[in-house]
Amino acid sequence: MAAFDPNGVGLENGNLFGLPFNFDSAQIIVWGIPWEVTVSYGSGTAQGPAAILRESPQLDLYDFDHPGGWQQGIYLAGIPDFIKTKNNALKAKAQAVIERTSQGYSVADSPTLMAALTDINQECRYLNQWIFEQAQTVLVQGKKLVLLGGDHSIPLGYLQALAERYDEFGILQIDAHSDLRQAYQGFEFSHASIMTNVLKLPQVTKLVQVGVRDVCAAEVETVVQSQGRIVTYYDPDLKKQLFQGVTWHSLCQEIVEYLPERVYISFDVDGLDPKLCPQTGTPVPGGLELEAAFHLCRMIVRSGRSLIGCDICEVGNGVWDGNVGARILYKLCNLMGLSQP
Numbered sequence: 001m002a003a004f005d006p007n008g009v010g011l012e013n014g015n016l017f018g019l020p021f022n023f024d025s026a027q028i029i030v031w032g033i034p035w036e037v038t039v040s041y042g043s044g045t046a047q048g049p050a051a052i053l054r055e056s057p058q059l060d061l062y063d064f065d066h067p068g069g070w071q072q073g074i075y076l077a078g079i080p081d082f083i084k085t086k087n088n089a090l091k092a093k094a095q096a097v098i099e100r101t102s103q104g105y106s107v108a109d110s111p112t113l114m115a116a117l118t119d120i121n122q123e124c125r126y127l128n129q130w131i132f133e134q135a136q137t138v139l140v141q142g143k144k145l146v147l148l149g150g151d152h153s154i155p156l157g158y159l160q161a162l163a164e165r166y167d168e169f170g171i172l173q174i175d176a177h178s179d180l181r182q183a184y185q186g187f188e189f190s191h192a193s194i195m196t197n198v199l200k201l202p203q204v205t206k207l208v209q210v211g212v213r214d215v216c217a218a219e220v221e222t223v224v225q226s227q228g229r230i231v232t233y234y235d236p237d238l239k240k241q242l243f244q245g246v247t248w249h250s251l252c253q254e255i256v257e258y259l260p261e262r263v264y265i266s267f268d269v270d271g272l273d274p275k276l277c278p279q280t281g282t283p284v285p286g287g288l289e290l291e292a293a294f295h296l297c298r299m300i301v302r303s304g305r306s307l308i309g310c311d312i313c314e315v316g317n318g319v320w321d322g323n324v325g326a327r328i329l330y331k332l333c334n335l336m337g338l339s340q341p
Contacts, residue, residue: 006070010057016076017330018057026073028146028333029138034084035127035150037094037120038187040102041282046087048315049079049148051322052329059326065298069334077134083127090120094187101185117186124153124189131157139165144336146329149313151191151281152179152268156198162264162309163203169262169308170206171198172255172300174271174293176284178212178232180219191281191314194266196222199229208258210296211235211271214284231258235286252296256303263300265310267293267328269321276324279316290324294331300339307332307339 004020011018016030023029032049039045053076061070093116100107107113131147135158138145147155152175162169173179173195184192198204206229213235223230233255241251269276274283276290301307310332315325 006061010059012057016053016056016074017059017061017070017326019070019074021073021075023075023077026075026143028072028074028144028336030074030076030146030148030329031131031134032076032079032148033127033131033150033154034079035087035154036191036281037087037090037124037151038153038185038190039151039281040098040185040190040192042279042316043091043281044279044317045149045151045281045314046084047317048150048313048321048325051317051319052148052312052315052325053079055319055322056326056329058323059330063330063334065331066334066338069337072333072337074330074333086123086127090123094120097187098185107186121188124187127154128157128160128189131155132161135161136164145309146333147311148325148329149311149315152194152266152313153189153191154313155266155311156189156194158309158311159198159201159204159264163201166203166262166308168203168205168260169264170208170258170260171204171264171266172259172297173207173209173266173268174211174288174296175209175266175268176211176214176235176270176287177268177282178209178215178219178223180222180230181216182218205229206231206258206260208255209233210255211238211288213286214282239286248292248295252299255296256299256305259300259305262306262308264308265297265300265332267310267312267332268314269312269325269328270314272324277314277316277321279318279321280314281316282314290327297332297335301335304340307336310336
């Protein structure tokens with residue numbers, strides 16, 4: 001710390017933003033999860049954590065919400081090679097299943113594909129358990145954790161660990177998709193089913209979704225039948241209100257009011273306008289501007305609520321995607337540093 005110059009050139013020292021911290025000295029621990037086995041459209045998000053790390057020294061450390069926020073310590077615990085290796089081995093098996101279902105056929109009549117599907121679902125369980133254990137290691141020390149995906153399936157184990165720590169909490173999901181499918185294409189832990197799996201945790205009392213604009217009728221019906229547990233702000237409805245003169249600030253106030261005292265942010269970058277992260281796995285026209293998303297997250301903190309954790313998923317492998325992903329990571333870390341304990 002004594003030799004570190006926060007005003008100097010961004011250091012490429014193997015740590016996020018070139019910061020001089022290790023696991024013990026940092027208050028925020030980051031794990032990169034290079035996993036996209038069940039992706040059903042574009043690929044490359046398994047390289048998202050590496051892209052964020054690669055571009056992170058480009059950022060200057062002064063943050064307008066928390067100018068000295070870097071001093072809390074942010075440390076990348078790793079981007080495990082064993083996860084990357086497993087991901088690469090399973091993607092070919094998953095692609096065969098995806099191609100079969102995309103053609104309108106069932107995999108049930110193919111012993112080979114059924115075996116592949118069973119193997120993938122089991123390996124996803126193993127990954128969830130590993131993330132659960134890493135999250136517990138971080139949380140028991142009073143630190144906060146950020147997960148970098150990879151696809152949006154990766155935070156389940158982390159949220160299971162938070163559910164053991166807190167009696168209740170809510171989730172703000174920034175996303176182009178509801179992710180409320182049932183075992184999409186046969187994958188129990190698909191990126192399109194993450195919120196279905198998360199809602200099996202009774203401790204998650206509220207799911208507030210913002211920016212959704214690519215959704216099926218069954219997902220809309222799931223929201224309607226949730227009796228208020230799920231509140232979805234569809235992007236076309238948000239845009240309609242903005243075009244009619246409603247301010248984004250007032251909409252953010254309304255959104256935040258639905259959230260309980262403790263809040264987890266699940267930030268899928270395809271919730272943004274795709275010009276910001278064009279290499280994301282499933283881009284959709286429309287979405288939020290980056291500063292609009294930051295304003296919403298900022299208002300959670302200013303309301304006195306506590307940010308207990310977050311994930312950032314679906315960042316592609318492009319230079320610009322990594323740059324924007326790094327900025328999202330740094331902002332959320334600084335906002336977590338400002339939030340109530």
